Amino acid sequence: MHDHHRIRALLDARRPGHTLPQPFYTDPDLYRFDLDAVFARSWIAVGFECEVAEPGSYLAARIGASPIVITRARDGALRGFHNACRHRGAQLCAEGAGRRSLLVCPYHQWSYGLDGRLVRAARMGENFDPAEHGLVPVRVEAVAGTLYACLAEDAPDFAPFRREVEPLLAPLALQDAKVAHVDTLVERGNWKLVMENARECYHCDAKHPELSFTFPTGARGNFESEGDPARIAFDDRMAARGLPVGPVDGDWYQAARFALNDGCASMTEDGRACVARPLAALTEGDVGSLRWALEPHSFAHAVGDFAFLFSAMPTGPRETVVTSKWLVHRDAVEGVDYDLGTLTALWTATNLQDRDLVENNQRGVDGAGYRPGPYSPEGEALCARFTDWYCRKARDYLDAVAPARRLEAAE
């Protein structure tokens, strides 16, 4: 029940290449609009296939306020469902990964197969049809060991993402990885401020000493080489190893393999690999980093020895929860092959630094003196890309979905 007229007017008032008008970062109604128009209608990176590898395993996560669960049934198929019982709506599985033969509701023990069918519901009387009370499905896709979900029935076309990104992801062999660590961080800022922060490195030299040591902070956009000899040499080396470098550039995704700073082989505080086992044979030694990112909410980096996923979820107009996951080869042993502190130090420090930047950004954006400002054409091209995408997504919703709902309501 958003005020569509007002949101359209705000979108009209927005100036491309600039930050958004104030209400997009502060208004409770726009927060709810974002959940409906953006988060419920986009492909969301929810994790990794290795989290639901075995038949009988599940991974419970959240898209906005919606708990979902991804299951691997005995038939080996991957399925997604709203993580809510069809009886009284209780959440079936606590967030995180686990194994179960049935998904049993903790409230009244309604029990669902991992294929979503209701198989047991006590005392429901003769007129009750279990077939009408299966779990509500959610779209799920797996690509080379990574997992995506979308709440909308008319989800964006997933085929181009698979076609373009799978060749880049495949050499990582992420299906053979394991989650070494998960961290969550509450940031008191609008999710768009979190993502604008995550889409540029214009602030990195000054604010991220750890990250800047290994990451080429002066890189432009999607790591375009633009005739740089070092970059061409890197591309040649990768080609020689059979590692595609991209870049690929879709409507709601991007990916590219790029060279780390000279002498760096991993995204760690000292630039050295920190896991004795590489993710895959193909990623042994210095392979730069493969970055892949999805609008609206995530980015990931895979260096030779580990992968890192950053995912932001709005929990209020001025609150966002960031979930980080670190993956290593499944046979790497903590304390033997890697030290968890060393593995996580760089991104943990970077996340905390970014949290402070985002919260300070929110304080300024909240004031009457805020004016939408210009992005650096060179340093913040991906921010401009993000806000363009966001505004397009918002208009699509207002044009297509919202009028349709009005018609339904009028019938």
Place this chain on the structure above:
Amino acid sequence: MHDHHRIRALLDARRPGHTLPQPFYTDPDLYRFDLDAVFARSWIAVGFECEVAEPGSYLAARIGASPIVITRARDGALRGFHNACRHRGAQLCAEGAGRRSLLVCPYHQWSYGLDGRLVRAARMGENFDPAEHGLVPVRVEAVAGTLYACLAEDAPDFAPFRREVEPLLAPLALQDAKVAHVDTLVERGNWKLVMENARECYHCDAKHPELSFTFPTGARGNFESEGDPARIAFDDRMAARGLPVGPVDGDWYQAARFALNDGCASMTEDGRACVARPLAALTEGDVGSLRWALEPHSFAHAVGDFAFLFSAMPTGPRETVVTSKWLVHRDAVEGVDYDLGTLTALWTATNLQDRDLVENNQRGVDGAGYRPGPYSPEGEALCARFTDWYCRKARDYLDAVAPARRLEAAE
């Protein structure tokens, strides 16, 4: 200033025998509607006569956001008032029971008799008429030692409740009881989820081991006997002792005396009485339990040796405060006649278990995958009764009160 058109549409969309459409459990506007349409217009169980037994005593409580105070004046009469000074609106008495000769406002010492009349207000000038500034009255009723209040001038008819429930309550002699313990619990869930939880024992066997030991979790609705021989034997035993068993079944209340599980004489962890003195001579030994419950917010159980009152108050769209009171005979001495931990263990454990269930229920109901689900005809008949009552109450308000207010505003 609720959006009545939208609330009507949601009520129309609701399917009887099913949980309510999502906004009833999540929407801030519906939370405020519930305070006006339901809590301000229902009889609320606020406590017990023994809390305001002596002339000069008072009991301060809260109905929704409204502090109220019930007084026993020197004339012995029981009166209810809004617990807000007529000067600047400060709360007069802190919540809880106490004794005072005058209700003196802690702000500027305006002083009221226990009959609500303003008897002192310093420096108010010549044109000030104390008679125009007495406390705003609230309706109060006492029934066999129990206390009820209603904020609305056109309160629901109380006579049927008194007529039907008083004979069941009278043998408890609650006017001779004392409050042994009060506990409050904040539950991060909508009050309707709290009450649906409190209106069924479909979840008891799995989730309440302590309660299930004594309570007949398979009982239907208002403990209808349906020809069960054990039940008939219990009814006969009660009749022999002169204890009526009901059931009574009003629009907004229910009461019945029922048998506890075999071998149990009280609602305690081991099923044994835990207070050396029974509530009354008539309740000595195994008398089952008398349950009485009021829509929208309470239930109570009285076994032979103690009574327990559960009262839920909404404090936000997703927050409810539950107040529990335990009563024993006024001459029972803590540490001698009863151990407080033993007395309170069963309901404290049950409340905490229910809190977790409610909060998990809210998490699922918040998601886009929530669909209203069917109640068990046998195990959740009182939930269906509760939501039917709620929807009727909401429509009554929209039909009668809301249009009248619009007329006033237009004058």
Place this chain on the structure above:
Amino acid sequence: MHDHHRIRALLDARRPGHTLPQPFYTDPDLYRFDLDAVFARSWIAVGFECEVAEPGSYLAARIGASPIVITRARDGALRGFHNACRHRGAQLCAEGAGRRSLLVCPYHQWSYGLDGRLVRAARMGENFDPAEHGLVPVRVEAVAGTLYACLAEDAPDFAPFRREVEPLLAPLALQDAKVAHVDTLVERGNWKLVMENARECYHCDAKHPELSFTFPTGARGNFESEGDPARIAFDDRMAARGLPVGPVDGDWYQAARFALNDGCASMTEDGRACVARPLAALTEGDVGSLRWALEPHSFAHAVGDFAFLFSAMPTGPRETVVTSKWLVHRDAVEGVDYDLGTLTALWTATNLQDRDLVENNQRGVDGAGYRPGPYSPEGEALCARFTDWYCRKARDYLDAVAPARRLEAAE
């Protein structure tokens, strides 16, 4: 986007000489209205010149949700700006006072002169014009060592305040003072309840034992003498010393010098001066107290040895942050010339007592039993003045500003 029709109706329903209708103290929409109509359009006491004495110093504060910064540039001029970078809106300076040659944004290091001009912004491309991206100015005024800011371009006329209040403030020589202590207190009450509390001493005798020892709690309005011989004697003594006593009484300000209670020379727990150095030669010994106060949010007292400023800022419909500052002569040495605990004891105790009164007031005002009540004509004249001023200010906004904005939007 306030509901102007409804706010007008509430203003029409308001009865002069009485507290306001309930929504003015509780409604989220009215909280936002107050920020726009009142706090963004009034002169706000933000501190003291001594906090930005040296060229190259700044003072960062907040008006409602808007961070501002006041600077003293090398040219000695005092300027005010919205404390938000013109790039992405980040807050430039953390709240508080400091020194800097440039205001460097902590996010991307855009750098501004203390005159607000953008002097450095890396990687912004050829089409970027720094001159278009200077800090957004805010009006600032300094009067005899005190500082004021207003967010609105069409700020209320400041000249009468300067003309009338400067002669009273000048003898304090506050430009030679220093801030000895700053304290902030969160009060869970609407800012209008905080200010009504701060505008009357009807409650002082009963609730403020420390304050009542020195402060003439029976004083009326703006300390009118009304022929009181003691007052006339005090005025004569002040005249003999060349200290004007006022009173002055503007639309949004008041000031007067008045006598403390017999035998008291300062506002301390024992009534004795607590700083070995007076604020100025002219204020040595017993000079009573100079009180000055601004609608909507502040009052201040200066006794001979220190000055105290109380400033309230709304942070939610039911939350206000109170900032207190204590000033002493800049050469007074803590631990030698004064003890900080002794200096701050009286107002700290008074603030905490008032916090409790305000929160209890809010609890009562939140209830359905709240009715606007009459102010004491004698003891609460300044409350009536405050609510009159507030309602006038609210109507001015609805009449002038709101229709103009509508026209702009329609163009």
